[in-house]
Amino acid sequence: MKIAIPAFAALLTAALAAHASGPAPAPASSNVVQVCAADTDVENLCKWDAPLGTHGRKCVLDVERMPRKDVCAYGNATSPEMTDHKPMCISAKMAEHIVFQSSSGRTFRVRRLVPINKTNAAGQPCPPHPFQREFHAEDFNFGASWDTTTAKSAAVGCRYKLEVQFMTVDPSAPVATHDPQHRRLECRDPHLGVN
Numbered sequence: 776m777k778i779a780i781p782a783f784a785a786l787l788t789a790a791l792a793a794h795a796s797g798p799a800p801a802p803a804s805s806n807v808v809q810v811c812a813a814d815t816d817v818e819n820l821c822k823w824d825a826p827l828g829t830h831g832r833k834c835v836l837d838v839e840r841m842p843r844k845d846v847c848a849y850g851n852a853t854s855p856e857m858t859d860h861k862p863m864c865i866s867a868k869m870a871e872h873i874v875f876q877s878s879s880g881r882t883f884r885v886r887r888l889v890p891i892n893k894t895n896a897a898g899q900p901c902p903p904h905p906f907q908r909e910f911h912a913e914d915f916n917f918g919a920s921w922d923t924t925t926a927k928s929a930a931v932g933c934r935y936k937l938e939v940q941f942m943t944v945d946p947s948a949p950v951a952t953h954d955p956q957h958r959r960l961e962c963r964d965p966h967l968g969v970n
Contacts, residue, residue, distance in 0.1 A: 831869070836876070838881075839878045841964075841965050854889045862968035865923075868928075870925040872923045872924050874921070881943060886910065905935060906927065936964045945962075
């Protein structure tokens with residue numbers, strides 16, 4: 776097959792230009808929370824007490840709005856990446872935090888936060904406690920309201936599953952570890968990202 780000289784020159788010029796511009800940019804790291812649930816998305820359980828951009832604003836989260844379709848997996852040290860919904864996002868830079876409340880007046884606790892991804896936006900390990908307030912599974916105490924206080928900068932780019940456990944028996948739940956009575960307590964786990 777013969778290629779006309781002008782056409783060959785055009786192809787060669789295009790190839791050289793592409794090579795000179797360097798390699799294609801690398802795709803964004805999958806460790807960074809890239810898509811957050813918008814205010815209108817069903818995954819977003821936050822009702823913010825101040826407009827976007829307000830330093831220290833809080834997400835007031837009614838735990839009764841959490842879907843009950845998934846029970847907590849107490850034995851899992853990590854959680855698989857979520858593909859069916861986007862995370863709620865909290866800004867560490869803006870000192871955003873979450874206040875958990877029950878519109879039904881039930882007692883509950885934030886049991887723990889289970890990491891989904893291994894590393895943060897800087898490539899460091901995601902901290903097991905992304906907020907200034909730490910939540911431990913063995914602290915078997917329940918209340919009417921819980922505040923995370925601000926997110927740690929080391930958690931930027933990390934995603935977590937929250938485990939919110941109620942003092943309500945649920946036959947479909949696993950046996951509640953650290954419960955002296957070994958009950959099956961209701962536990963829900965929404966998806967959270969720190970950006």
